[in-house]
Amino acid sequence: MRRKRLTFPIERPLLWLGLSVFVAAIFAADTVTDREIAFAVLYVAVILIAAQSGRTRFVATIGIGCAVLTVVSYILTTQGDRQSGLVNGALSLLAIATTTFLAIRNETTEARARQALADLAHMARVTTMGELTASIAHEVSQPLAGIVANGHAALRWLDASPPSPDEARRALGRVVTDADRAGEVIGRVRRLVTKSxxxxxxxxxxxxxxxxxxxxxxxxxxxxxxxxxxxxxxxxxxxxxxxxxxxxxxxxxxxxxxxxxxxxxxxxxxxxxxxxxxxxxxxxxxxxxxxxxxxxxxxxxxxxxxxxxxxxxxxxxxxxxxxxxxxxxxxxxxxxxxxxxxxxxxxxxxxxxx
Ligand SMILES: Nc1ncnc2c1ncn2[C@@H]1O[C@H](COP(=O)(O)OP(=O)(O)O)[C@@H](O)[C@H]1O
Ligand SMILES: [Mg+2]
The missing domain is CATH 3.30.565.10 (Histidine kinase-like ATPase, C-terminal domain)
Known part of the structure; x- marks a missing residue:
């Protein structure tokens, strides 16, 4: 959890391009060289890069894709010894499968740890908010008192003879400002205690x-x-x-x-x-x-x-x-x-x- 990690934001087109070129190069090399040269093990690197995304489904897709490409390129390859090509291909597939499995398991464990931390943090936040309740109530009651006072003032300006709509409007303006302030405080508290x-x-x-x-x-x-x-x-x-x-x-x-x-x-x-x-x-x-x-x-x-x-x-x-x-x-x-x-x-x- 404390270790820094590179990221592979899969939204970035340039990274996609880089990864695709890498995959294509491995595929080409694997196909044009003899059967017994197992270029396909390099797919392990592709899976490790994909694992940086932190998305298990993406890693699984890439792993399966690499396995499929390995098989396809074995079928397409015309030169070299069939027997040792088969053994090397199987080893590549094993390496790909193991790496994919480990990457996914690692990610699942990290995801669980992250979730546990998020839950704990949420619990502590709710507790802190509980401790701050009196303070926050005070923070809200101030604008509420302002709203009441200015509301009364507005009524008085309207009831006066002659009525003074300008003064009433000003008082109502202050009512709106105070209501906004109270609303904002409540909104902040809500954002902090809501489990997101x-x-x-x-x-x-x-x-x-x-x-x-x-x-x-x-x-x-x-x-x-x-x-x-x-x-x-x-x-x-x-x-x-x-x-x-x-x-x-x-x-x-x-x-x-x-x-x-x-x-x-x-x-x-x-x-x-x-x-x-x-x-x-x-x-x-x-x-x-x-x-x-x-x-x-x-x-x-x-x-x-x-x-x-x-x-x-x-x-x-x-x-x-x-x-x-x-x-x-x-x-x-x-x-x-x-x-x-x-x-x-x-x-x-x-x-x-x-
Ligand atoms: N700014 C500070 N000045 C002095 N001591 C502090 C300060 N912040 C934290 N501490 C000490 O660290 C302890 C742990 O803080 P914290 O983890 O927030 O738990 P809590 O506030 O519930 O005690 C506090 O009890 C206090 O002894
Ligand atoms: Mg504390």
Whole structure:
């Protein structure tokens, strides 16, 4: 799961072309050379390339296709010894069948592991949302209160003598804005708790982080934390699972807010930043809360490690799985003069994601 993999996006016509040329070359060589020269074993390479697509049905089709081509080219070949040609052909077929089988089995196991991670991540997300319910309810009740107040105001402007439709319209405009705001918050929560299959999209990272911050806003406020953001210009859009990445950001931000909520004195500054270089994007969440001891830093990403009375200790473990499934790394370091920096990197080249 943690290993990086090349991808073979079967949507790409150029890759199709390359693969077809490769297959045609093997087929031609296998057909024009003597029977006992088993060029067909090279089909194994074709199957291995196809396996990078991560699609079992595609791999099976390619495997069967290669086997058929091997037989066809044996029939078409006119030169060479029949007997040893038959043995070599059979060996090629065996190699093709074994490779196809192993590639499919490997992929099925990985798919199951990916699904298990997705399920676990979903469960943790629902739990986090449960913990944030009070905060989110607050986030929705504010615009609702605004709607009620402005609705009353609009009625008063209309009932006045003379009525003032302009003022009423303005009040109704505010009603619509507030209703939109409440609707957006609910929409975000819904997207996070709805069970959707893992996906990969090019996403605007700033938008992704901002959405997570909206959900954590009341939690940030409740812990009297001062939030700042610092986004690099022209951040390239990474290829990620939007919901899962939002979950990571949310976990880091909520952890930071919680640790600072327990402070007796000192500033409660939270800095969320995103920057990129040629090969990767780095997102970091910097707080001025408790500084962890080196032994704790080594353990925080382990499942069930928690120092909170009601904590689950799953937030960082799941965040690590998600980040690593995206080909990135997650880290924890000391902030200066105090607090912690939790962050993660995402590679900018195309890698397999959960
Ligand atoms: N920003 C932070 N500052 C200090 N400690 C942290 C921070 N984030 C996480 N931790 C530590 O890591 C532990 C594990 O975090 P997490 O996996 O999110 O589980 P939980 O939040 O349920 O405890 C926390 O209990 C806390 O001790
Ligand atoms: Mg947590």
């Amino acid at each position: 299959p893992p996906s990969r999209d090019r996403v605007d990272l700033v938008e992704l982080i901002d959405e997570a911050l909206v959900l954590a806003r009341a939690e940030i406020r409740r812990n009297r934390v001062v939030l700042r953001t610092d986004y690099g210009v022209d951040l390239p859009p990474p290829l990620v699972d939007r919901v899962q990445l939002q979950q990571v950001v949310l976990n880091l931000v909520v952890n930071a807010a919680e640790t600072m909520g327990g402070l007796e004195t000192g500033p409660r500054d939270l800095l969320v930043s995103a920057a990129s270089d040629a090969s990767k994007i780095t997102v970091s969440v910097r707080d001025t809360g408790a500084s962890l001891a080196p032994v704790a830093i080594a353990q925080v990403f382990e499942a069930f490690y928690t120092t909170k009375p009601g904590g689950m200790g799953m937030g960082l473990a799941i965040s690590r799985s998600i980040v690593e499934a995206h080909g990135g790394t997650i880290y924890a370091a000391l902030n200066h003069p105090r607090g912690m920096v939790f962050g993660f990197t995402l590679p900018l080249n195309t890698t397999r994601t959960v």
